Amino acid sequence: IVALPKWQQDICNELRRLIHEADPEVTEGFKWSSPTFDDHGTICRIFAAKGWVHLGILNGALLKKHQDVFENTKNKTTRSMRFFPDTKIRLT
Secondary structure: OOOOOHHHHHHHHHHHHHHHHHOOOOEEEEEOOEEEEEOOOEEEEEEEOOOOEEEEEOOHHHOOOOHHHOEOOOOOOOEEEEEOOOOOOOOO
């Protein structure tokens, strides 16, 4: 994360903070060349692309609420979100 542009660092660090706040038992690791978060299995991962930050939620399809905030993916179980330079992260 420290090698990323500042706007990507800010988004990654805010996502990390929110993930740890949502699940204090989560452990952070590094798999698939990106930060991953586990609690009895991998929950999600963050990675930065050239113009955005990606949050992939494994088994996100099982979430009953807020399916409209996720991108349409070809994967049947994973759901994802993209965050761009002007993205303001907020919980509703």
